[in-house]
Amino acid sequence: MVASPKALLDELKRLFGPRVLLARPEKAVYRYDAILVGEEPLAVVLPETREEVQALVRLSRNFGVPLVPRGAGSGLSGGSVPLEEAIAVAFTRMTRLEVDPRTQTAWAEPGVTTARISEAARPFGLFYPPDPASYRTSTLGGNLGENAGGPLCFKYGVTGDYLLELEWVDAFGEVHRLDRKAYDLPGLLVGSEGTLGLITGARVRLLPFPKHRATLMALFPQVEALAEAVSRAIALGAVPARLEFLDASCVDAVEDYLHMGLPRGHALLLAETDGDDPELVQEELALLEETALALGGKVRRARDEGEAEALWRARRAVSPALGRIRPKRVNEDIAVPRSALPQVVREIEALGKAFGLVVVQFGHIGDGNLHPNILFDPRRESEEKVWELAHEIVRVALRHGGVLSGEHGIGFMKRKFMGEAVDPETLGALEAVKEALDPWGLLNPGKVLP
Amino acid sequence: MVASPKALLDELKRLFGPRVLLARPEKAVYRYDAILVGEEPLAVVLPETREEVQALVRLSRNFGVPLVPRGAGSGLSGGSVPLEEAIAVAFTRMTRLEVDPRTQTAWAEPGVTTARISEAARPFGLFYPPDPASYRTSTLGGNLGENAGGPLCFKYGVTGDYLLELEWVDAFGEVHRLDRKAYDLPGLLVGSEGTLGLITGARVRLLPFPKHRATLMALFPQVEALAEAVSRAIALGAVPARLEFLDASCVDAVEDYLHMGLPRGHALLLAETDGDDPELVQEELALLEETALALGGKVRRARDEGEAEALWRARRAVSPALGRIRPKRVNEDIAVPRSALPQVVREIEALGKAFGLVVVQFGHIGDGNLHPNILFDPRRESEEKVWELAHEIVRVALRHGGVLSGEHGIGFMKRKFMGEAVDPETLGALEAVKEALDPWGLLNPGKVLP
Structure with a gap:
């Protein structure tokens, strides 16, 4: 229980005016991510500058009230869900974005949506590869906090692989801006879910957009054959951009929903290759096709982008199809x-x-x-x-x-399991790092560590 | 001054037998890296197992004597040079290496030389991209400690980009083994030069070996034109595997040494493209050639691997050529x-x-x-x-x-500059991390932080 909530709320109102939300229906929205429900926050604040984030950290410390940072709330592990009386810090108003085609990088504030980075980079023939399923709504800050991946991550890597430089506000209210030399604190903050600092900006690496893509779908009576086909093709040198798998129950659900003519009781593989050379892109896909056929798979190869889109519908239909069950x-x-x-x-x-x-x-x-x-x-x-x-x-x-x-x-969601996944000595080391960077335990308490 | 050096040395002899070096000429070798000279260590120890590394950490703490880890001593910033009375821990005997072609990874102990990883991976069509100039002698532990790069790093990234899992012994003598989820302590140890823990093993990512390569050399009367040619080609989508630059003084030194017929007073660019498709590899090189010609460069394009080797001699001759000056x-x-x-x-x-x-x-x-x-x-x-x-x-x-x-x-070499490159608040955060993970300051003191 906060000692003087009124004094805190008055101070928030003074500092943030209409950008502090106090009405219950408004606050209730910030109890959720895409999976879990937590406590209603004391207040929701929408900062617009790093100085405002610093002010929030100082208030948090003065009043002993935790801060729970969040982006779009599309997370799937409860990382942005308040677990106790706290101030929810929604970064959705910090949306400055600058693409620098000369260095093939972008500087983005945490509220920039993932998809917007690629959209802004496209006129320069560049893109930002990490593509979590929620990339149209999810924010870079949230992606960094969870070190989000996506279908492209097999070939292209996850969010942290694209981080060049990070700006963040620490538990003491200080702003840091650091590249990844010396002690890699930016890398340490990646995946730390706001428990070690609040991200206020990031420079990310962009890549030239691949000129060609090709897609196939393969259906297997057994999951074993599907997994083996993937392993063999990779061992032969294929590096597909996307490799998506649906089990038989999932395929049946999609078929009930879309009526694509998918055979019942089969596991499904969707593969996409990409690159600048159309022949090579097709050859790489051929490797996958051959291994799939050799292992009893039924293969449909898309002849053009339109057919490819049709095949990918099966993957994109998963969520609505499951919602009907x-x-x-x-x-x-x-x-x-x-x-x-x-x-x-x-x-x-x-x-x-x-x-x-x-x-x-x-x-x-x-x-x-x-x-x-x-x-x-x-x-x-x-x-x-x-x-x-x-x-x-x-x-x-x-x-x-x-x-x-x-x-x-x-x-x-997973923090209780950290004790099973990580030995006690290593957990001790993780706790020592948390203690050093957030001695008052006010940054997103109850996350990551058990 | 150590309180009872004799007791410490006796204990080291008991634990490590002939693998503790105490003779002055032997110890003198461990004062150096490839650039700097430090103090003669109290003793040099060559551990063979992680348990022995744990024993060393415990001894270090009991006697208050620092540990200075090192690999091959080919470093260029003094990271492995003892600065005070210390035990030099040479990891050159920890050389276990296992390549797993199914997962395209290798598990390596810290004393494995960089080149050996690629050699062991080659029969499976794989390679380990980070290629510091000293890769035939440098070790993985040293490469991780310094986050070493190399010519290939523009396209392929640096050592840390290939680390999947790390095993290390901390200042408390505990062994940790962690992948890069939750708090990325493995990533934090990359580039920390043994100041936060002693690396005893690492799982690294391997890549399929590119099937084709192509090389060109371009000479420019001005550095400006050379840099501009590189920037334009990259902006057009070229992602060369190697892009090496020599200034006019360097080219003159090489010409005096090799008599290759290089024009005096010119800056030199060496570029290599690679990939699985021979045409694409040539096209990418053609992009570089065109931009170089457009900016007044004189271009020599290698027609085959033999000619490419001859051009790359210019780069490899730099060290001996400079030694003659x-x-x-x-x-x-x-x-x-x-x-x-x-x-x-x-x-x-x-x-x-x-x-x-x-x-x-x-x-x-x-x-x-x-x-x-x-x-x-x-x-x-x-x-x-x-x-x-x-x-x-x-x-x-x-x-x-x-x-x-x-x-x-x-x-x-660079620690004094950390104070100019990093603001005091951020330095404070780096120091807090060091203090949390090495409270007695016995892990490679005097490195990284000012």
Whole structure:
């Protein structure tokens, strides 16, 4: 309980005027990310400058009230959800963006949406590769906080791989701007979900836009054959830009929704190659086609961009298709060695049956990043059981040499598992870093660390 | 002064037997890296396992004697040079290496030489891209400690970009093994020169070996035209694998040494493109050729691998060629925005003249990483003046928006400049991290931080 909430709120109003939200319906929106619900914040503040962020940190310390930073709230691990009485700091008004084609970089404030970076870079023949599914709404600050990935990350890497320089406000209210030399504090802040500092700007690397793309879809009666086809093609030198996998339940759901003529009970692979040379792009896809055919896959190869778009509809239809089965879902995010993937998919299928809950699985198979989704109806099915199953799914990943989070971050959802994934001594080292950079524990408490 | 050096040495002998070096001539070797000379260590220890590294950390703490980790000693910033009475920990016996072609990764102990990783990966069609000039002798541990780059880093990135998982022993003697999720402590240790922990193993990412390469050399009467040609070609979409620059003094030195027929007073560009498609590789090189010709460059294009090798001899001959001018040199390492490069080269040239010292310049022009070398004869020229000039060179870089270190690390050589390159608040944050992870200050004291 804050000692003098009125004094705090008065000070916020004085500093931020209409950019502090205090009405309950307005504040309620900031309890959520795309999966979890937390506590209603004391206030929501929409800063516009780094000096305002500094002022917020000083207020937070003076009043002992935590800050919970957030972007668009499209996160999937509860990283931006308030867990106690706190000020929600929404960075959506900090949207300055400058593309520098000479250095092939962009300087962006944290509220810039991911898609906008590529849009601003396009006139210069450049793009920003990290592409989380929510890239039209998600913000760079949130992407950095969670070190977000996306379908392109097998070939192109994740958000942190594109960070050249970071500006942030620390727990002491100081502004830092640092490249990645000496101690890589910018890299340390990537994936730290606002628990070590509040990001106010970033210089990111852009890449020349590939001139050509090609797509195929392959359907397999068994997940094993699909995973093996991917592994063989990669071993032969293919570096597809996107490699998406849908399990049979997921394919059936998509077919019920779209009526694309997909065979029932089959696992589906969507692959895209890209590059500047059209022949090479086709050759790389041919490698995937040959290995898929050799392993009993049925292949559809897109002849042009239009056909490619039609095939990719299957992937994009996953969310609405699943929404027709049950109104709610928990979207898990694990990563396992690709060779373990068929076994992991089977075990998670069996767990779903044992729990009596609908589980579908899809993900970025190139790097073994799997999203098992538990579909449920909160009016008829126990949410507690859903979370129990979600935890069992994480344990399957850890048992097979996998990791807690592929690309959604640890947040609140996975923090309990840090104790199972990381040994106590290493957790101690993580805590020492948190203690050094946020001695009062006011930056996004209750996230990342157990 | 250590309280009881005899007790410490006895304990070291008991634990490490013949793998502790105590004779003065043996120890003297460990005072050096490739540039600087430090203090003679109390003892040199050659651990073979991570448990032995843990034992060393415990001894260090019990006796209050610092540890100075080192690989091959080929560093260029004094990172591995002892600055006080210390135990030198040479990781050259920890050389276990396992390539896993299925995951396209390698697990390597810190003493594995950089070149050996690519050699072990080659039978699987893979390679390890970071290629510091010393890659035949330098070790992975040293490369990680300095976040080493190399000619390929413009296209392929630096050492840290290839780190997937790190094992290290911390100041408390605990072993950690962590991937790059949650708080990225592995990333924090990259470039920290052993000041935050001692690396005992790393999983690195491998890439499929490009099937084709092409090379050209271009000579320009002015550095400006050379830099502009590079910038234009990159803006047009060329992503050369290697882009090396030699200034006119450097070219003259090479010509005196090799008699290749290089025109005097010209700046030289060497460019290599690579990829799986031979036509695309040639097209990318053609982009460079056209822009070079348009800007008054004289171009020699290699018709085959043999001719390419002959052209690359010019670059590889730099070190011996410079050795004939003066017996010693200080190899600076700055990075500036590519657009500032011509001006920076001119200012450094002028500084050399003002100091009456021979300065030659070369580097990786793609990312503006410049190596101004001050050549001197310690019998005739003042070493103090040499270092004064080296410092002025760093100031030129900082004035032009550049950074302290391109790829050699901060080490001992650049630490004084951290105070000019980084503001006091940010230095405070770096110190807090050091204090949290090495509270007794026994891990490579006197490096990185001022």
